[in-house]
Amino acid sequence: MSNAILVINAGSSSIKFSLFAHEPSKRELNLVYRGAITGIGTHAHFTAKALDGEPLASQDLSGADHEQAFSVLLDWLEHRDDGLSLAAVGHRVVHGGVKFNTPVRVDDAILTELDALVPLAPLHQPHNLSPIRALAKLKGALPQVACFDTAFHTTQPDIACLFALPRNLSEQGIRRYGFHGLSYEYIAQCLPEVTGELPSRVVVAHLGNGSSMAALKDGRSVATTMGFTALDGLPMGTRSGSLDAGVVLHLLNNGMDAKAVSNILYHQSGLLGVSGGISNDMADLLANDAPEAKEAVDLFAYRISRELGSLSAALGGLDALIFTAGIGENAAPVREKVCRQSEWLGIQFDAQANQQRASRISLPDSPVSVWVIPTNEEMMIAQHTRNVLGY
Numbered sequence: 001m002s003n004a005i006l007v008i009n010a011g012s013s014s015i016k017f018s019l020f021a022h023e024p025s026k027r028e029l030n031l032v033y034r035g036a037i038t039g040i041g042t043h044a045h046f047t048a049k050a051l052d053g054e055p056l057a058s059q060d061l062s063g064a065d066h067e068q069a070f071s072v073l074l075d076w077l078e079h080r081d082d083g084l085s086l087a088a089v090g091h092r093v094v095h096g097g098v099k100f101n102t103p104v105r106v107d108d109a110i111l112t113e114l115d116a117l118v119p120l121a122p123l124h125q126p127h128n129l130s131p132i133r134a135l136a137k138l139k140g141a142l143p144q145v146a147c148f149d150t151a152f153h154t155t156q157p158d159i160a161c162l163f164a165l166p167r168n169l170s171e172q173g174i175r176r177y178g179f180h181g182l183s184y185e186y187i188a189q190c191l192p193e194v195t196g197e198l199p200s201r202v203v204v205a206h207l208g209n210g211s212s213m214a215a216l217k218d219g220r221s222v223a224t225t226m227g228f229t230a231l232d233g234l235p236m237g238t239r240s241g242s243l244d245a246g247v248v249l250h251l252l253n254n255g256m257d258a259k260a261v262s263n264i265l266y267h268q269s270g271l272l273g274v275s276g277g278i279s280n281d282m283a284d285l286l287a288n289d290a291p292e293a294k295e296a297v298d299l300f301a302y303r304i305s306r307e308l309g310s311l312s313a314a315l316g317g318l319d320a321l322i323f324t325a326g327i328g329e330n331a332a333p334v335r336e337k338v339c340r341q342s343e344w345l346g347i348q349f350d351a352q353a354n355q356q357r358a359s360r361i362s363l364p365d366s367p368v369s370v371w372v373i374p375t376n377e378e379m380m381i382a383q384h385t386r387n388v389l390g391y
């Protein structure tokens with residue numbers, strides 16, 4: 001019987017999961033199936049699919065809370081006749097603060113420390129921790145590992161993390177952390193194999209519903225566009241990205257309360273806001289002829305190009321640019337706009353390779369090489385879980 005590692009990515013109303021099999025004697029981890037429980041708290045529904053897309057489960061769980069939903073998932077996993085035995089669970093946890101710079105096996109003391117970080121990520125951290133707690137109750141002996149979105153960025157120099165705020169605020173933890181670290185770590189790990197070397201000065205653009213970019217020097221993060229929260233940096237599906245803080249003050253001073261401002265910045269801005277409500281989805285915008293849709297796409301690409309210049313400055317130059325995540329991997333027109341606007345950096349763009357979605361989309365002699373590399377945060381979590389537990 002092979003061991004299995006369950007990877008959990010829990011949000012406010014959903015729990016996404018992937019199951020990886022591994023034989024203790026081998027290093028590989030193989031994805032076996034994945035699924036999700038969506039609509040937790042309202043019309044919860046549980047689905048699971050095999051790798052070929054074959055549905056394996058579809059169950060109405062209306063009214064179930066996180067713990068009930070989780071126990072259905074565990075029950076389903078345990079009763080599958082697939083020769084796998086659940087050995088450990090790896091969780092995506094958004095915030096590890098300054099302290100947690102690597103994944104960690106969770107016990108009561110660690111859970112208390114992670115709870116103390118809730119004020120730094122109130123929208124995500126409680127939901128990440130709730131399945132850990134539920135599982136500890138349901139299956140106390142099962143090892144659990146927390147993998148942090150922030151950890152990869154703890155290699156940033158202090159200067160990259162400081163806001164120009166009064167020092168006492170910085171000392172309270174109001175500083176730049178950075179997110180999407182599991183994605184960047186996965187890409188850094190793939191780079192030598194994909195590019196045939198490890199380019200020294202690399203910028204990775206993780207462009208999905210949430211988007212950010214990171215500067216990697218010799219595979220380690222030295223700067224990133226997200227900061228104290230996942231609201232900073234690039235415009236996103238519905239998030240504004242970087243904004244003059246004066247805009248927030250203006251809105252607050254002119255009748256909006258903090259909740260209303262937060263709703264605008266997190267849920268009504270970004271691609272959705274700029275397109276005048278057409279869509280938060282890049283594929284929809286690219287297929288739409290309205291000038292507002294075009295402007296949203298153009299602003300997104302423009303901001304990426306601007307940040308690429310800034311991150312290249314942090315690296316002292318640029319050797320390679322990597323596109324990843326839903327937009328980065330699939331939206332050829334966005335990649336083209338960014339590369340064309342960044343020719344001054346030494347990018348010689350290969351339009352045909354880009355259309356064909358080749359791995360390398362720069363010309364062979366381009367001083368800066370450009371690549372499309374699919375990310376795999378779940379695999380990164382599974383690897384970390386195995387490594388932390390010493391399998």
Ligand code: ADP
Nearest residue numbers: 208209210280281282283284325326327330331
């Ligand atoms: P999340 O941050 O939720 O993980 P993803 O990485 O899945 O997001 O990215 C979702 C984004 O990728 C959406 O804006 C979607 O429109 C975009 N996307 C996916 N496929 C395509 C495509 N073929 N063309 C353009 N955009 C695409």
